[in-house]
Amino acid sequence: MQFQPKASHFINGEYVEDTSGAPIDVIYPATGEVIARLHSATPDIVNQALTSAKNAQTEWAAMSGTERGRVLRRAADIMRDRNRELSILETHDTGKPLQETLVADATSGADALEYFGGLAASLTGEHIPLGGGDFVYTIREALGVCVGIGAWNYPTQIACWKGAPALACGNTMIFKPSETTPLSALQVAEILIEAGAPKGVYNVIQGYGDVGASLVTDPRVAKVSLTGSVPTGRKVYAAAADGMKHVTMELGGKSPMIVFDDADIENAVSGAILGNFYSSGQVCSNGTRVFVQKGIKEAFLNRLSERLESAVIGDPLDEEVNFGPMVSENQLNIALSYVEKGRAEGARLVFGGERIAGDGFYMQPTVFADVADDMTIACEEIFGPVMSVLDFETEEEVMARANDTEFGLAAGVFTNDLTRAHRIVAGFEAGTCYINTYNLAPVEAPFGGSKMSGVGRENSKLAINHFSEMKTVYVSMNDVEAPY
Numbered sequence: 001m002q003f004q005p006k007a008s009h010f011i012n013g014e015y016v017e018d019t020s021g022a023p024i025d026v027i028y029p030a031t032g033e034v035i036a037r038l039h040s041a042t043p044d045i046v047n048q049a050l051t052s053a054k055n056a057q058t059e060w061a062a063m064s065g066t067e068r069g070r071v072l073r074r075a076a077d078i079m080r081d082r083n084r085e086l087s088i089l090e091t092h093d094t095g096k097p098l099q100e101t102l103v104a105d106a107t108s109g110a111d112a113l114e115y116f117g118g119l120a121a122s123l124t125g126e127h128i129p130l131g132g133g134d135f136v137y138t139i140r141e142a143l144g145v146c147v148g149i150g151a152w153n154y155p156t157q158i159a160c161w162k163g164a165p166a167l168a169c170g171n172t173m174i175f176k177p178s179e180t181t182p183l184s185a186l187q188v189a190e191i192l193i194e195a196g197a198p199k200g201v202y203n204v205i206q207g208y209g210d211v212g213a214s215l216v217t218d219p220r221v222a223k224v225s226l227t228g229s230v231p232t233g234r235k236v237y238a239a240a241a242d243g244m245k246h247v248t249m250e251l252g253g254k255s256p257m258i259v260f261d262d263a264d265i266e267n268a269v270s271g272a273i274l275g276n277f278y279s280s281g282q283v284c285s286n287g288t289r290v291f292v293q294k295g296i297k298e299a300f301l302n303r304l305s306e307r308l309e310s311a312v313i314g315d316p317l318d319e320e321v322n323f324g325p326m327v328s329e330n331q332l333n334i335a336l337s338y339v340e341k342g343r344a345e346g347a348r349l350v351f352g353g354e355r356i357a358g359d360g361f362y363m364q365p366t367v368f369a370d371v372a373d374d375m376t377i378a379c380e381e382i383f384g385p386v387m388s389v390l391d392f393e394t395e396e397e398v399m400a401r402a403n404d405t406e407f408g409l410a411a412g413v414f415t416n417d418l419t420r421a422h423r424i425v426a427g428f429e430a431g432t433c434y435i436n437t438y439n440l441a442p443v444e445a446p447f448g449g450s451k452m453s454g455v456g457r458e459n460s461k462l463a464i465n466h467f468s469e470m471k472t473v474y475v476s477m478n479d480v481e482a483p484y
């Protein structure tokens with residue numbers, strides 16, 4: 001098996017195996033072939049990882065921020081040097097076209113390692129004068145052992161978006177990738193060791209939901225950062241609350257994208273393509289409810305269909321291909337079942353809608369028009385290449401409809417009216433908003449959701465607050481006055 005790692009888990013700087021754990025077959029989505037066979041962590045493996053992370057944390061936190069940052073920045077350089085090799089691995093793990101993985105996975109992981117590596121030396125508390133000579137100072141402290149739990153759509157990126165800020169602050173991490181895409185996080189762990197991270201600072205263990213759950217409930221764990229669906233988020237948040245643990249929740253969405261009739265149609269169509277079909281639609285922040293003002297609806301749909309005709313669907317290792325398979329047969333069947341619901345509930349299929357014959361998990365990019373707000377395809381997260389186009393007439397109307405969802409991850413607007421653009425984003429109930437573009441997530445900017453889409457933010461300086469806490473020290477320069 002071409003992509004078989006040395007062992008399933010990476011603990012305390014070494015590969016570790018325990019074949020008594022439940023098997024995890026890694027399937028290449030383009031062909032259905034098994035490319036590696038791993039094992040889910042047994043309770044003994046979970047315990048080894050927790051012990052390793054706990055033991056390493058004191059030493060790691062005692063290093064200066066400059067030293068920790070240097071390790072992260074070295075790791076970023078190694079990732080960039082190996083970008084092609086890591087991208088080929090990511091393409092096999094996820095099925096995403098190499099054209100995408102070369103620019104959006106290891107590179108974005110490297111950005112996070114570089115950015116938080118750069119911040120590590122500048123993390124401080126503050127001095128607060130109180131008058132009369134007394135003062136308070138605060139000490140920014142690491143939380144301890146942090147658990148990262150990943151989804152399958154951006155495995156390298158998620159492993160780094162969680163690991164980099166955690167490590168910059170002096171925490172150690174146990175990362176559990178999705179059981180669907182377990183391979184690339186092991187590479188991140190290896191690279192960190194090569195970059196000089198002490199053993200045990202970043203551990204990876206494999207497993208299904210039960211392994212994630214056993215990490216979340218362990219008293220040695222101080223923080224849990226999950227990327228996953230809302231139902232999983234609810235369970236993990238509740239379990240973490242029992243131990244009063246810190247959490248970051250990056251969950252699902254059903255984000256609106258509003259296109260006014262004064263918008264540049266070409267840009268709006270590009271935004272709708274990126275926000276629905278990149279990574280075969282398997283992106284949490286996708287703008288899957290595309291509200292198009294009535295005046296440009298037919299022009300928008302015609303141009304969209306023309307552009308979709310030129311999508312290059314095929315072997316994801318061919319760099320000309322820009323639309324690959326879904327991650328798994330299961331995810332493909334979920335997306336196809338939503339296409340059936342769309343048809344049955346009366347939406348107008350204007351593009352795609354079919355599975356593509358062959359062993360891989362391919363379907364066509366799919367567009368429904370005349371979608372009503374209460375249709376299932378407009379209400380539920382599909383997490384596949386299925387776009388719903390809804391009509392609207394007025395700004396007031398579309399604002400209310402855009403926000404009428406339990407989700408609040410992202411939202412976007414296309415218009416050439418400057419004041420309207422800012423008015424619309426001010427009204428969006430969403431954590432990550434776009435004006436005249438969609439789905440960009442640079443490490444410098446906070447990323448995360450409102451409402452049921454999540455708690456906390458990843459990336460940017462804000463992530464530091466989610467991986468550290470302040471100790472307050474009151475210093476008296478005066479005698480202590482007691483009442484008796």
Ligand code: NAD
Nearest residue numbers: 150151152177178208209212213228229232250251252284
């Ligand atoms: P999922 O919720 O099924 O699984 C996510 C992870 O949680 C997996 O590693 C899984 O093993 C683990 N898990 C499952 N049950 C658990 C439990 N009880 N305790 C602890 N861990 C448990 O999600 P998925 O299918 O892997 O990913 C798709 C979902 O992720 C979509 O809803 C998508 O929107 C969301 N997502 C969100 C973001 C974001 O940044 N907001 C990014 C990518 C994906």
